[in-house]
Amino acid sequence: MLILTCPCCGVTAEETEFHGGGEAHLTRHGPDSDDDQFHDYLFMRENPRGVHFERWRHVYGCGKWFHAARDTVTLEVFGTYPAQTTEPPQHIREAISARRPGWSWRGLS
Amino acid sequence: MKRYSAFAIAREAMRHHEGWERAWASPEPKRKYDVIIIGAGGHGLATAYYLGKNFGITNVAILEKGWLGGGNTGRNTTIIRSNYLQDPSAAIFEKSRSLYETMSQDLNMNVMFSPRGVMMLAQTEHEVRGWKRTAHANALQGVTTEFISPRRVKELCPIMNIDGPRYPVLGALWQPRGGTARHDAVAWGYARACSAMGMHVIQKCEVTGIRSEGGKVRGVTTSRGDIDCDKLGIVVAGNSGHVANMAGFRLPLESVALQALVSEPIKPCMDVVVMANTVHGYMSQSDKGEMVIGGGTDGYNNYTQRGAFHHIEETVRALVETFPMISRLKMLRQWGGIVDVTGDRSPILSKTPLENCFINAGWGTGGFKAIPGSGWGFAELMARGHSTLCDGFELDRFREGRFVDESVAAGVAH
Amino acid sequence: MSTRLARGGRLIDRARPVEYRFNGRRLTGFAGDTLASALLGSGQMLMGRSFKYHRPRGPVASGAEEPNALVNLGEGGRFEPNQRATTTELFEGLTATSQNHWPSLDYDVGAVNTALSRFLPAGFYYKTFMSPRPFWKHLYEPFIRKSAGLGKAPTQPDADRYEHFHHFCDVLVVGGGVAGLLAAREAGRAGARVLLMEQTAHWGGRAPVDGDRIDGQAAEDWVRHIVTELEAMENVQLRLRCMGAGVYDHGYALGYERLTDHLPGADGPRHRLWRIRAGRIVTATGAIERPLSFAGNDIPGVMLASAARDYAVNWGVSVGDRVLVVTNNDDAYRTALVLKEAGLDVPAVVDARPEGGGELARRAEAAGIRVLKGKAVAKAKGGKHVTGAVISSQAGEGAMLEEIACDAIAMSGGWSPVVHLWSHCGGKLSWDEAGAMFRPDPDLPPTGADGAGFVIAAGAANGHLMLGETLRDAAEAGARAVSELGATPASPGALPAAEAPEEAPLFPVWMMPQGAGHELRSKAWLDYQNDVKVSDVRLAAQEGYESVEHAKRYTTLGMATDQGKLSNINGLATLAQRLGTEIPKVGTTTFRPPYTPISFGAIAGEARGETFQPIRRTPIQDWHEARGAHFEPVGQWRRPYCYPQGGETHGQAVAREIDATRGSLGLLDASTLGKILVSGPDAPRFMDMLYTNMMSTLKPGKCRYGLMCSENGFLMDDGVVARIDEQTFLCHTTSGGADSVHAHMEEWLQTEWWDWKVHTANVTEQYAQIAVVGPNSRKVLEKLGGIDVSAESFRFMDWKEGVLGGVRTRLFRISFSGELSYELAVPASEGRAVWDALLGAGEEFGATPYGTEALHVMRAEKGFIMIGDETDGTVIPQDLGLDWAISKKKTDYIGKRAQMRSHMADPERWKLVGLETVDGSVLPDGAYAVAEGRNANGQRKVQGRVTSTYHSPTLGRGIAMGLVLHGPDRMGEVLDFPKVDGEVVQAKIVDQIFFDKDGEKQNV
């Protein structure tokens, strides 16, 4: 069972206090988008074996959403950061590079 | 293939069973096959079997990176039912269930299909209406089910507490010909039958790449060299996204861990399969005597074949509440498998952007019961380019918003 | 014949006899006995029957690895099947019965399977029982199920309670042997928070039995001292009877503490499940001795050498008068010496090693014990107990050299480290050729949240079987655990000095004798409980079940209740030999939790009965219960479905409640409705995104019915929105929807529009909400007084704040019934008082509380949709003719883009209409309207379905709503709705508003 540290309230807690919210950094596509864009936005997921960026909500705590960088094979957590960003901050990317040289996810690396 | 029978056993007993031949050969891969199936799980082997049996296509290789039947085929809770709500689901699952009825004879391997009956409990008024709706749909789909009273539930499953303080049982959707089967034997039986048709079941052969030319599939690259093929079927639950990427397309699904557990074996006390969706638990008793229990999925991508223990807790407390007598039984073993879950939690049986490459994926938590039906339909799709059993499960349904949503009737599908 | 020795037994108190019953016989043991030691002390070697062949079974081990001695323990609410006699502490009045036999343990007809065993090889059931087809379900399967299954099924609810406990520590040490104790001390001295768990009731593990010395003291004394030292450390916790059950991701571990198994009836929980989060986990779980594979090695009286020694040293029990020892290593000589010292006869030690053993062997010979080198037991003789052994040379095929009479055989095939906990979470193993064992690979431990290894194996569990190495390795493990956590290990004190004899290397023996033919192999057991023999594993390999997982599943090797603790390695070796490869190439099967089975009760913990799941209660719940309401679960709430009076059926009660409400005055406890405040400068634009309607134009003081969709376009929730002020909206949601809708709002605010200035607050439970419904609702509110409710000043869809009947109240004039109707929201702490006041003031109008069913019927009479009935997660507002509630002006709202997809815009989508049965009957729930013909899969085509159906007391007939192909364009058409039994009910397509189409009643 995972442990995560909520970057919003600083509490480190077990999985049962959080709610997983799926892939992070999705760009919302509204009425002006075409079918492909909307389809990808709603259904296409990275589902990688390895480094992944995902959303969590500290549902039994401060109630805030945040992001986590995690390895889906080893479950190692590289770091967590607030959700109010469109891409992972530099220090998170560096933390991943230190552990997984040459990693890539979508366009990122 | 030497036939299995009581007589054969008696004959072999006389010579210390030294005459039994291999259930399946382990040949070296050829340079080329008409059809390659990636994944020697139940679905992949069944697909190959029906390619041969129904369409005479036997120049087939089934490539398996590990050991055959080693994925979800050998990790599930062996429940077989077809009491689904939507027409496409009911069609393929009922086809599957009916094939299970005769599978032991078809494959000459006893897969121990046990049509002991499956009941889905209704524990809220909303569930009552949902299951009644399913019963009406099933009647028109040719699936035999009925909505039964709490008293009948108690008759069929005496160990159940039908008036618990929290969620009294208000009835159940009952499918008398649903049941269970011996999961490993299903994979072994298909492998043996495929091998007998001259197909190549090749274990410890990992596909590392998929080769194409002018938008057409050419073959695969494997840990045992390049192998060519005219048609390629990808049937690799738990790795679907990964392998699809090799073929150059993406899938609208995610992989999560699903857990199950068994108790120590006890004498027979439960003759039916019970699923309780409101409290999230389902249970049956294996022929060996173990209570076989299904848990929930983790809420995040996971390839570990392990799950978090709190899901086991949630399931077990639900079942202790529903079956108070199990409280002093003990959990013998828990395990996990990786399931691929799509946007509408229904499978994908479809052509792909790569010509002559087909995908069978996304069975989520309900794959085992679908093995023969899925193989039957997918084989037809691969051989003929169309199968009515696969209608509705196309890859592009998500783009059009044309979903096959079963969660409508059941909170959880297994 | 086993018996109690005149002296010895370090764990028993001969001054305290304990009475117990086995198969009805009254027997006596001593305090400190296990059930197994007590039974052996009473001369009862036969304790059970095996799974497949119903072979007679006696204990083969003395601890958690025991596969044979399983009993039905206790009675009634404390009955438990498959209890291991070897780990069951004896208590006064214990009752146990043996399992898996009929009619009796001694005479079991099932034992005929033994005679037939040659016809029942591995996997035989896959090859037969196939025809005729129906026979499987009706004949073969029932027979197989009956003969399988071991223990009886409990019949009564559990009499005990259970609980969980969340514990956090730096270092969890599993195993209270000398290694665990020492590792714990090292970590403890460094100041780390340490939890040390031991599965048995005693500290020290095997060392005190083996008779070696530590720091010049007997191991037993050294253990006593270190335990005292540990108990004095504030930062160290010690738990006995607490097993490390499993290791999970991120340093999570389960402890299974058995509190009252040995004191049944004592108050307090029976089991406590420790949910532990540890920085490092040290597994000092010791090693388990391996049986030797020789013919007849399953006959009662054949047991592990260590077990025979335990029974003598720990419990003063001899397993036989003449005990033959057979081994491939030195440790078994300890058993020979102990038994000899106890005055028993040890006719010989049969040592498979051509050169024999070391120091211990010499001591044995000095003690006058005959030692046969390079020899083997070709066959154990006997039926229900051992009578002798045929000796041959290990190198040969089993030709008899001599026969030695004996009534017990103590065997040792070497030791296997207990690597379960190391492996549960992905720790890898490496094969140790010299020790012929798998041991943890220190380079591939299970990794935690930070990617570092978090499990450290110590002592015998790490492959260090000699006392000296064990202590050194354990001390290192304890120090490493703390230093990896960033603490400084205590200054390394002098390592405890071990005094143990030099041991000669072991000689791997997988079959005895090595050249044994089929005759012997088919009587050499690997898995005692599941009856898997050497010949079975070889057959699996021969048939192509070459993967270790295939072989296991085909033969059921290692799938018994001991999960292969004794059989796995011998089985792997047998498979490897048959495949002509090495053991590490074959690999192991996966180790899965729990280490030994743990009770479902413990897993469920406190979540049973009243605390199984939360039941949410409104401030008025007590009244509903007192009034004898029939409840229905709605989410976690339980809402009154109706209030049956006298002998009323539910149907009659519902009809009465509707008549009273439509005729005069009804009251509904609507407190469960969700109430969410949305406030801030950007609240209006946020509301426009949340709802399909245009909410920003709503005027303060006004209400509007709104629809909420998911981003996938489907109708998710609905409710009345009241605008409080320019910046603030109060959103009502469905009862089930409050939490999910609030979460939905927060998700969009936090993750998509985080720059918008909006706050939300879920105030659902701050208020008791009561619907006052019916022609006299205005009058009753006027009686309470304080808010002007006159038709002119308080119009439909207005809301006001004020003091009503002395209570701060928010009053809404809204209607879900079509009646003149108000909903008042008051502080929850005064909700009950207001409810009582309304009943009082409403008495003259026959105020009638009504439940959810009356609510549903009345809304259906008015053609209002209900989330969960008209919607099911696949329905969009357009399907329900709710286009009027979808703003055309807005460029965007959540779900708008999804509703533009081809299938959503498809004119063929079913649309909502009213349905009226031709004969006035009630349409069945969920019935489908059939169309002509069948589809390609032979399924009957359909053209619509019922979404809600009720008997309307108001109209005196069945009414329904449904989704129908082109429904709104087909008014008056009659559709066929077949029941499950095929009988057809006909219904006409009509307008969905059945009652008071012009809304005269609600607008008075």
Added chain:
Amino acid sequence: MSEPVSALGGLRYEGFVRVEELPPRGMVTLRGDLGSEGLRRAVRDLTGLDVPDAGGVSQGAEHAVAWMSPDELLLLMPHAAAPEAVTQLQAALAGEHAMAVEVSDARAMFRLTGSGVREVVAKLAPVDMSRAAFRPGMIRRTRVAQVAAALWMPEEDCVELVCFRSVAAYVFGLLKVSAAKGGEVGAGY
């Protein structure tokens, strides 16, 4: 105006620790920028207490201020004072983006007293309740068994726990079984 009643009317249970439901307490949820001087002043003026740091609770004689999330405080006060407090806060914060809502009746409050309180909580909440990890002056939002709760320690050997009003009976039931005699753990908390 009728006499406000708590969810369980002040139920009590004597186990190896005492469990009691407390009478109605005034509670106000305040959302806004906890760093803003205006907000901090408004809180001080109302309660005489400073805005606590993350994860903290500051306590006065009649008032307490609990940190709930980066943009949320829970203000505790006498039950009757809550409505006026909301008005006062709204006036004081008129200038900024903040929200003050009365939630007194949406909650139930329990007090646990006795040397075993840490153990009782640790049976139900996945929280490290050891003295080293959890001290008076801290607040922890978490779950007890299957429902949300917040808890703090006014002093050693005393825990106050807040949950939603509708699940008060469930939580009381949980606390009862966990505090029942014979369930002492002795984990050195």
